[in-house]
Amino acid sequence: MKTHKLSNSRRKAFIGVIFLLPFFIHFAIFQIYPFFSTLATSFTNANLMSLTQKFVGFKNYVSVLQDKLFIISLKNTFIYLLIDGVGVVVFGMLMALALNKKIRGLSFFRTTYYIPVLVDWTIVSIVFLFILEPNFGIANYFLRELGLPTQKFLTTPKQALIIIAIASVWKGVGYYAVLFLAALQDVPETLKEAASLDGAGPVRIFFSISLPHMMPVVVFVVLMAFIGSLKGFDQFYIMTSGGPARSTTTIMYYFYEVAFTNMNTSKGATIAILFTIIVLAFTGTQRLLSNKLSGVEGVN
Amino acid sequence: MKKSWLGYFVTASFVLGSCVPAFAADGAALEYWIAGDPRRTPAYVESCERFTEKTGINVNVVEEAGDNTQIQQKLLTMIASGSAPNVIQVDTMYVADMAKAGIITPLDDLPGFEEAKSGLIEAEVLPSVVDGKTYGFPIRGNSIQLIYNKQMFRDAGLDPEAPPKTLDELADTAVKLTKRDDDGNVDVFGFEIGMSTDAHWTLHAFSPIFWGYGGEYQLEDGSSGFGTDAGVQALSYWNKLVNELEVSPSERVQDGFVSGRIAMMLDGEWNFRTWREEYPELDYGVTTIPMPSEEVVPQIPLGGRVCVIPTMAEDKENGFELIKHVTSYDEQMAYTKDEVGLGVRSDMLDDSWFSENENYRIVLDDMKYSKAKAATEIMQMDTIVYDAIQQVINNGADPAEALAEADVQYNDLLASY
Incomplete structure (x- = not known):
């Protein structure tokens, strides 16, 4: 029997592959296969109520792109993205700056602000529903006590999307604050002290020294925050089910409704593919812009 | 190896x-x-x-x-x-x-x-x-009935053994049962129409009123029947209760009936066991859903x-x-x-x-x-009509226009089926 002795480096590489294999198997089964299966389904008339399906070409794509609700859901998604995505970045940075100060009880505040991140969306949504109940909720109770007009909150299309976005900012801001805080603490004190000796104030120090130094983390946070916003689903499902009057129907919610409530899997798959293309285009553009701004080749 | x-x-x-x-x-x-x-x-x-x-x-x-x-x-x-x-x-x-x-x-x-x-x-x-x-x-x-709090009837000087039988009586009774504070804020709603974030349930509550006015989901020629007079009358009635008389919340109040915030509501027998076990003091009555007139034979979604x-x-x-x-x-x-x-x-x-x-x-x-709530593409139909109802109740749209839009969407759906 002929045996082959592997060189040391090849053996190490082989062991590396063995260790990576479980991930690749998982990735292939739960990411690659579903993606191509979804892509294939989008070209059929598959329906959960039907055991057969046939190829229909681009019919589903034409149907989805002409669908008024798809356009509404796109619009809602981007409004939500603007409020939530920008909100968590701006407030995350402000919170990080506040938490970077040497104040008494700092650990308590850091922990407190992070707690909403750990709470599941289901619980957050139910609590918000109780607070914002338009007739008997706590929020309107306080507004009445203060002599202010009561609000309809989640039951009016004028406010529902904005309120959910604000709830998302409240829930997510702690996570991004921690990332910003770590980056802030990485800024060399010597640079800030030198700038201070040269007469720079805190604002100037932040914009001229801290922010450029933090830019890779800022780029990462912006990317993650925006992707997180685009993927939002639980809060819409629990708090409003896409209503009232479609004002909170985002793409993810619309995809769910079409594929699983209406059982139209082929149209649902088409929405998923179109959404993937939009997210890829969006994140690709954002990365290009961010790389130019931060002067780095890529952020991982 | x-x-x-x-x-x-x-x-x-x-x-x-x-x-x-x-x-x-x-x-x-x-x-x-x-x-x-x-x-x-x-x-x-x-x-x-x-x-x-x-x-x-x-x-x-x-x-x-x-x-x-x-x-x-x-x-x-x-x-x-x-x-x-x-x-x-x-x-x-x-x-x-x-x-x-x-x-x-x-x-x-x-x-x-x-x-x-x-x-x-x-x-x-x-x-x-x-x-x-x-x-x-x-x-x-199961089907759905009008369920009402008997004690609240007594407190309002109403006979709990004579619940409303017509939609007009229902609205009158709801007005009498609604309680407001000195500033006009509602403490107790006389009636809850049953709108929720669940399209299917909302249509379940809307249907008996719609059918009571003579409506059908699909007309004899198979086209959508929501934009008919029956649909407009039913939705206008809902709108009157919520936005004109303000005797019903626009959406269901969580545990509103058992907490005494709601005096009457449309709901079903699946609650009875829970109420018996968890709210033994709750004194409630059950009756057939009121119709536009006593001559109309009720039709209740099963x-x-x-x-x-x-x-x-x-x-x-x-x-x-x-x-x-x-x-x-x-x-x-x-x-x-x-x-x-x-x-x-x-x-x-x-x-x-x-x-x-x-x-x-x-x-x-x-x-x-x-x-039976039978119709072609029932789940999607529910959502289309639900959107129209929300447009009217939550967004101030005209019932006839909202239901005409629902007709367009449902007819498109039927054509693609």
């Missing part, structure tokens, strides 16, 4: 093995899927044990958790993957679509069909009849579960034996008494148990008014 391949094989088997549905119990001859409130499970298991004693056929009862839609998704996914239990409980509204898709089998040619069917309430069986063939037998049924046999299931004859058993008089009365679901046999009304349980008697008697 052999050891390595053995390792790979074991690993692969473990991975693949975890994907195989694990519902087959040892020695089980029949697989029976039940769904809904887990409190029902023990009663269904006991019922199957009685079946085993009688026939010698073992039954493995599998409880499926989740709401209607989730259970339906699981079921259809299982069937699509090529496996199916012998008997399944499915929501009434899905049966027709499943029959048309060939997923479930007709029961007509199975032994003892006519005799078993004869005792069941006809209105509860009808939704399972497609092209003259019966695809399922109801195992439990709900409940139906036992069906998947087309690909084996041993259909024994599967049907199980269905006959669970829909027999004795078993239906047992389920009713255990409050796991109201039976669906018309001959049950004579049972003395109902004279001691008046609210259940009213619900069972109301089943003669049951009407």
Whole structure:
């Protein structure tokens, strides 16, 4: 029997592959296969109520792109993205700056602000529903006590999307604050002290020294925050089910409704593919812009 | 090297093995899927044990958790993957679509069909009849009623034994029951129309009023019927209660009835057990949903579960034996008494148990008014009309315009079907 002795480096590489294999198997089964299966389904008339399906070409794509609700859901998604995505970045940075100060009880505040991140969306949504109940909720109770007009909150299309976005900012801001805080603490004190000796104030120090130094983390946070916003689903499902009057129907919610409530899997798959293309285009553009701004080749 | 391949094989088997549905119990001859409130499970298991004693056929009862839609998704996914239990409980509204898709089998040619069917309430069986063939037998049924707080009636000087019978009386009574503070803020709503974030439930509450005005989901020519006078009248009535009289909240108040925030509401018998166990002091009455006039025969959307046999299931004859058993008089009365679901046999009304349980008697008697929420693409139709209702109630749209838009969308959907 002929045996082959592997060189040391090849053996190490082989062991590396063995260790990576479980991930690749998982990735292939739960990411690659579903993606191509979804892509294939989008070209059929598959329906959960039907055991057969046939190829229909681009019919589903034409149907989805002409669908008024798809356009509404796109619009809602981007409004939500603007409020939530920008909100968590701006407030995350402000919170990080506040938490970077040497104040008494700092650990308590850091922990407190992070707690909403750990709470599941289901619980957050139910609590918000109780607070914002338009007739008997706590929020309107306080507004009445203060002599202010009561609000309809989640039951009016004028406010529902904005309120959910604000709830998302409240829930997510702690996570991004921690990332910003770590980056802030990485800024060399010597640079800030030198700038201070040269007469720079805190604002100037932040914009001229801290922010450029933090830019890779800022780029990462912006990317993650925006992707997180685009993927939002639980809060819409629990708090409003896409209503009232479609004002909170985002793409993810619309995809769910079409594929699983209406059982139209082929149209649902088409929405998923179109959404993937939009997210890829969006994140690709954002990365290009961010790389130019931060002067780095890529952020991982 | 052999050891390595053995390792790979074991690993692969473990991975693949975890994907195989694990519902087959040892020695089980029949697989029976039940769904809904887990409190029902023990009663269904006991019922199957009685079946085993009688026939010698073992039954493995599998409880499926989740709401209607989730259970339906699981079921259809299982069937699509090529496996199916012998008997399944499915929501009434899905049966027709499943029959048309060939997923479930007709029961007509199975032994003892006519005799078993004869005792069941006809209105509860009808939704399972497609092209003259019966695809399922109801195992439990429900409809919705007007449920009201008797103490609040007394406090408002109203007779709790004379609840409203017409929509005008309902609105008047709701005004009398509504309580406001000095600033005009509502403390108690006289009535809750039943709108929620659930499109299906909202249509469930809207339909009896819509039907009461003479409306139908689809007109005789098959087109959408929501933009008709009946639709506009029904939606205008809802709008009046919420936005003009302000005697109903725009959306359901969580636990509003049991917390004393709601005096009357549209709801069903599935609450009775919970209220008896958790709110024994709650003094409530049940009556048939008011109609536009007393001359109008009520039409109430029926709900409940139906036992069906998947087309690909084996041993259909024994599967049907199980269905006959669970829909027999004795078993239906047992389920009713255990409050796991109201039976669906018309001959049950004579049972003395109902004279001691008046609210259940009213619900069972109301089943003669049951009407299936049957329409093409029912789930999508629900959503389309729900959008129109929300446009009016939450966004100030005109009922006629909103329903005309619903007609356009539903007709588009029907054209693509």
